[in-house]
Amino acid sequence: MIKPEIASAPMHRLCKKAGAERVSEAAAKDLAITLEEIGIKIAKESLDYAMYAGRKTIKKEDIEIATRKIIEK
Amino acid sequence: MIKPEIASAPMHRLCKKAGAERVSEAAAKDLAITLEEIGIKIAKESLDYAMYAGRKTIKKEDIEIATRKIIEK
Numbered sequence: 001m002i003k004p005e006i007a008s009a010p011m012h013r014l015c016k017k018a019g020a021e022r023v024s025e026a027a028a029k030d031l032a033i034t035l036e037e038i039g040i041k042i043a044k045e046s047l048d049y050a051m052y053a054g055r056k057t058i059k060k061e062d063i064e065i066a067t068r069k070i071i072e073k
Numbered sequence: 074m075i076k077p078e079i080a081s082a083p084m085h086r087l088c089k090k091a092g093a094e095r096v097s098e099a100a101a102k103d104l105a106i107t108l109e110e111i112g113i114k115i116a117k118e119s120l121d122y123a124m125y126a127g128r129k130t131i132k133k134e135d136i137e138i139a140t141r142k143i144i145e146k
Contacts, residue, residue: 005086006108010078014109015131017078018116020123022130030136031115035108036087038144042104043091050093057095058088063103071111
């Protein structure tokens with residue numbers, strides 16, 4: 001993966017929300033890459049569900065079921 | 074959660090990377106919220122590791138170990 005879609009600036013803010021005082025740039029980038037990987041996994045699963053339902057558009061319910069399948073298993 | 078740090082535009086791009094033709098705005102927002110929740114969980118765990126190591130700064134290795142603990146368990 002060359003450049004993640006998720007930028008590092010929101011990762012810094014997200015870590016502050018979690019209570020962190022400081023976050024290294026490498027840590028923020030690593031978190032962005034991790035979330036991107038999880039996001040692509042969820043998106044692929046969502047697309048499978050959308051196509052199974054005869055749609056080409058990913059809808060909210062596809063994301064919800066895909067998230068349950070991937071995260072909560 | 075009122076406003077996620079992660080915007081919906083990168084979520085659209087991420088779904089396209091996963092092979093989707095179209096993604097509803099509600100789906101993109103839901104994916105952003107999901108990734109934000111996972112991100113905050115990882116960040117909190119990372120902060121615990123950083124503090125345990127006597128640091129106030131989250132480093133890349135904290136993100137890595139926290140991700141392993143949260144995702145791969």
